[in-house]
Amino acid sequence: MRRRTPMCDGAPVDNFLDLNRASWDDRAAAHADSPDYAFEQYVSDPSFLSDVVRFDLPLLGDIGGLRGVHLQCHIGTDTLSLARLGATMSGLDFSGESLAQARRLAQLTDTPIHYVQSEVYKATEVLPAGEFDFVFTGVGALCWLPSIERWAEVVSALLAPGGRLFIREGHPMLWAIDEARTDGVIVGYPYFETTEPLVDEDDGTYVATDARFTKNVTASWNHGIGETVTALLRHGLRVTGLVEHDSVPWEAMPGQMTKISSSEWQLTDKPERLAHTYTLQATKDSA
C-alpha cells in the first residue's frame, strides 16, 4: 500500500536521506532474491545483460576499454552488464546492503568491479576526480536527490576531459502524474524541483517478492528536463543527445499501462500523450 503527501514541515534534508538509505537497505536482499533482478541468470549465462542496459545499447555504443562509474548502482546488475560490455567499472551507492548484494553478484560471476559506499554528493571523496571516460546512471535514480545542480557538479568532477554522461531516467512528466488516479492522466505532483520533498509511505517494492518491509517512508524530488540540461551546461558539459521514449521499464501507472515488450510498459490509451522516459547524453569539454 502506498500513500503520498507533500512534506512541508521543514525537516532537514539529511533526515530524508537517512530515511531513504534505510528503505533501500531494507529492500536490497529481497531485490537480489527476486526473479525480476535475475541474479541466477547472470551466473548461469556469462553474456546475460540487464533489461536496462540491453535497452540502452543502441545509444550507448561501444564502451569496450573505457573506465566507467555507475552512480546509484543499487545491487549491481546494470554495473555488471556494463562490465560485460568491456568497460572497467566502479559502482557507487549509499546503501551498504545494496553494495553487499552487488559485491556478491560480482564475486559469483568472477567480475572485477570496484564498489564504494557513499552519498552521490560526496563521490569525489571516494572516487578519483577527472578520471572516468563515462558516468552511467540508470532508471529511478535522480528522484532520490534533492538538488540536480549538485548532481551535475559531481558528474562533471568525475569525468575526464572529453568523457561522457549517459543517463536513462524516468521522465519528469511521468513522475508528475498521480498514479493513484485511474480516471485519466492527471498531473498531481510537481514537475519542477522543489525544496521540500514528496514523502511516500509504501510497505512494498517494485519487484516480485514475498518479503515484508519495515522501513517504508521515503522522500523524493522531481527535476524538470530544462533544470537537468541547464545544470549540466553550467558545469561544463555539452549536451550531445536527448531522446524521449514512449515506454518505461516498470508499470508506472498500474492499470493504465500495457506491456509492449519483455521489459517495457506503455500507456494503453494514446501513449503519444506522455514522454515516459528519456536518454540524455553529454560530454565534458576537453579544455
Ligand SMILES: C[S@@+](CC[C@H](N)C(=O)[O-])C[C@H]1O[C@@H](n2cnc3c(N)ncnc32)[C@H](O)[C@@H]1O
Ligand atoms: C532504483 S535504484 C537504482 C536503479 C537501478 N537502475 C537499479 O534498478 O538497479 C536507486 C538506488 O539509489 C541509491 N541512492 C538513493 N539516494 C542516494 C544518494 N543520495 N546517494 C547514493 N545512492 C543513493 C539507493 O540506495 C538505490 O540503490
